[in-house]
Amino acid sequence: MSGYAIVLASRELSRVQAVSTIASVAAASDVPVQIFATMEGLLPFRTETVESGDFDFGPVGAKMLEADGAEMPLFYEQFAQAKGIGDIELYACEMAMDLLETDLDDYVDVFDDTLGVSGFLNRARDKQVVFV
Template sequence: MTGYAIVLASRKLSRVQAVSTIASVAAASDVPVEVFATMEGLLPFERETVESGEFEVGPVGARMLEAEDMDVPLFTEQFAQAKEIGPLRLYACEMAMDLMGQDLDDYVDVFDDSLGVSGFLNRAQDKQVVFV
């Protein structure tokens, strides 16, 4: 195994934040990570959602958004920072974008590219796959 491939299919803020934290720690440790945001996992990355802060939240996500004493960057910032320091690549699912009539310009600028499932699986073939 040479790294991790994380499939992000959840729109819940706590899960998206968890993926960004795991991917960031791995990348900072020089462990290659490929993240594939698909289905509802793309929704938190929409520009309008990030700008409005209207994420789907549970108790932990709600606390994250209201906590002023926490020094935890939002997942978008965390992904951007991690990509600068380690081997982390983030992909948007082409099929999900097509279904919603969107393209990469509709999302915050953290994606390296868009891929179909086969393209992502090709990149993930030598990695431990995690589904969130």
């Protein structure tokens, strides 16, 4: 195994934040990580969602939104920081974007590219795959 491949299909803020934290720690530890945001997992990355703060969240997510950004950067900031530290790649699902009638310009600037499921699985073939 050479790193992790994380399939992010949840729109819940605490889950998206957990993926960004795990990926950031792995990247900082020289463990390569690839994230595939698909289905509902794409929604938190929409620029309009980030700007409005209109995330799906439970009690932990509510506390995250109340925290000072310096204490707890949100997932999109954490992903951007991690990309400057280590080997981390983020991909947006082409099929989900087609269904939503969006393109990468509609999302915060953290994605490396778009991929289909087969393209992602091909890139992740030597990695442990985790589904969130």
